[in-house]
Amino acid sequence: MNGWMMWTSLAVILVILELFTGTFYLLMIAVGLLAGAIAAFFEFGGLVQAVIASVVGSVATFALRKSKYGSTERHEASRDPNVNMDIGQSLQVNDWKDQGNGKFVARAMYRGAMWDVELQHSAGYPGAYMIEEIQGSRLLVKPC
Incomplete structure (x- = not known):
């Protein structure tokens, strides 16, 4: 088997693994392996192929990390409207009880049930x- 075939086979295996994990990082490493396959196709030496594959894979991974798809920002599920569709919805509160320190509590009907409602700093x-x-x-x- 030729060198470029080995590099391509490894890249295909990583793409298949990426489909199971759902992460783009394995896909970026597969791009590096394909760069190694291209270097092997043009008959560069084994060390040059490995260096090209590792540099391209590293640069692609770093670029993904800096993009919006590789964001390391964590959102709290309790505040994220993408997780909880109640965030951003409105409700009617008729009576507040002052708890002191700027904290107000109430009971209000929301989506057919009574909820404890808390208001701070207002x-x-x-x-x-x-x-x-x-x-x-x-x-x-x-x-x-």
Whole structure:
């Protein structure tokens, strides 16, 4: 088997593994292996092929890491509207109880059930509020 065939076979194996894991990092390493296959096709030496494959794979991985698809930002699920569709929804609160230290609590009907509602750093007046976060059975809200 030729050298370029070996490099290509390894790249195909990594692409298959990437399909099972769902991460793009294995795909970037496979791009590096394909660069090694191209170097082998043009009959560069084995060491040059390995260096080209590792450099291209490393650069591709670094570029992915810096892109929006490789973001290391972690979002709290309790505040992320992509995880919890209640975030950003509004509800009506009629009566607030002052707990002191700028903390107000209430009970309000939301989606057919009674919820504990908490408002911080703002005075509690009857009206519409937007859900900012969900902690267990408690809705943290802010004024609309």
